[in-house]
Amino acid sequence: MPEITRDEVRHLADLARIDLDDAELDHLAPQLSVILESVASINEVAAEDIPPTSHPIPVTNVFREDVEVPCLTPEQALSGAPAVEDQRFAVPRILGDEQ
């Protein structure tokens, strides 16, 4: 049976930028384990001859022509931004996670 540890939940929370305190970790780790167990029951019906699938419909090669379409105006693009400066999205200080 898959089980998710408290440390794994903490790590995932860190990756997802969710701040969980000890009480929340204690509460959530067992719950996530139950969810994993429930999903794992699919393994019981998945036979060898059924390949894992990510897309339910067997469609491939849906391509777009390399033709420009009109863009948003900068005003439209920035209309939902909490902060704007010099026609750019202003975002809080970035720590460490540079790509």
Added chain:
Amino acid sequence: MTTAELLSFDDALAAYDPALGLEVHVELNTNTKMFCGCPATFGGEPNTQTCPTCLGLPGSMPVVNGKAVESAIRIGLALNCEIAEWCRFARKNYFYPDMPKNFQTSQYDEPIAFEGWTDVEVPGENGVETFRIEIERAHMEEDTGKSLHVGGATGRIHGAEYSLVDYNRAGIPLIEIVTKPIMGTREKAPAVARAYVAHLRELILGLGVSDVRMEQGSLRCDVNLSLAPTGSGQLGTRTETKNVNSLRSVERAARYEIGRHAAILAAGGSILQETRHWHEDTGITTSGREKSDAEDYRYFPEPDLVPVAPSREWVEELRGSLPEPPRERRARLQADWGFSDLEMRDTVGAGALGLVEETIAAGASPQAARKWWLSELARRANEQNTEISALPITPADVARIQALVDDGSINDKLARQVFDGVLAGEGTPDEVVAARRLAIVSDEGALGEAVDRAIEANPDVAEKIRDGKVAAAGALIGAVMKEMRGQADAGRVRELILERLS
């Protein structure tokens, strides 16, 4: 910023074997982005090339650019890769504002191209040495937005108070080309790294799928380097130096990391697996971040995009349309043109191969075409800090200027002024010659009068020539050329002088 201890290159090589791994990102020159129809052009005003898809707005759906898939396959084939019969895109999840979706659409365990190789030539003391570089994979992904860090040290992420993001570049198609570990190159490792990137640039330029301009970021290189004890055949812990954006820097960064790793290892330390930042100005690397494990990116198949399954017919059609590979092309052109190895190497190194080829096709001799592009025009490109191909002059212009030299209308010195005029936008070579009145004076009367004046003004020189010291004629020729502002045929002037004084 602290300067690391370095072991000398020779000492480092005595104790350790370097292993390289190169990751090159190539921005495709498609009209539109990878998953939406926004233009993929460089240099637009901030946030003028965006739509709900590349801004990651809720409800938007990506659709793959077919032309980008075609370009990816062509790159894969040019690198002798297998082309996947079926592959998917994957989400690479991370939180950084350069991707507003909070993931980058990439490929993970199913790259479109894999298991390839390419041969790279490195010139050395004993002639050219060929290294076979094995290609692990070439996969499709999208570029990220551009961040500007405000406050703190100039433009640096550390100490910045906030950042400003422009998403014009977010979603531009990228092909990431990853080598297998390159081992056994020993002291040539930095030169091999550089030669590989130069080779890729030439190969991809030949395919016509990218501008591959390092200074504009359409070709970017990350240099992975590790050291292991000499002869061990092992791989040590690697560092990944990011965004090394000139050929010279690729070589310098590899060399620097060899010295830095060696100093740490020799002192009994161990290498931290991390990304490093390359500093072009000081020629050093500094610590970036500790490298995330792949599983921290929580890759999973992109549910919004259907798999790509290129038919074998399509792949073979694309294979059939590949241009002649650079090495074969160079060998053919060198033989046709009769260039020496050195002349050929200089021509390729200056990025002038295609330009010289077109100039010859437009009628110039190979040596004339080489001379103008590599002396006159390469120098000007260098002065303007631009690529030779970016100069506002065409191969046909260069061929025409040489034709004017060949028919005696101008000489080499005047030709330089014609280049000035064409580059300054004054028109075609013929228009520049006319407008600047550069044509050589072939009016024998005017020339004869100038010769007479020169003889009269320099009686002592004239006397020497009469006495048979023909070498003295140079002074008179100079005087005449000066009077004619260079616009005379020096050979004819000499004849006229000797006729009068013999």
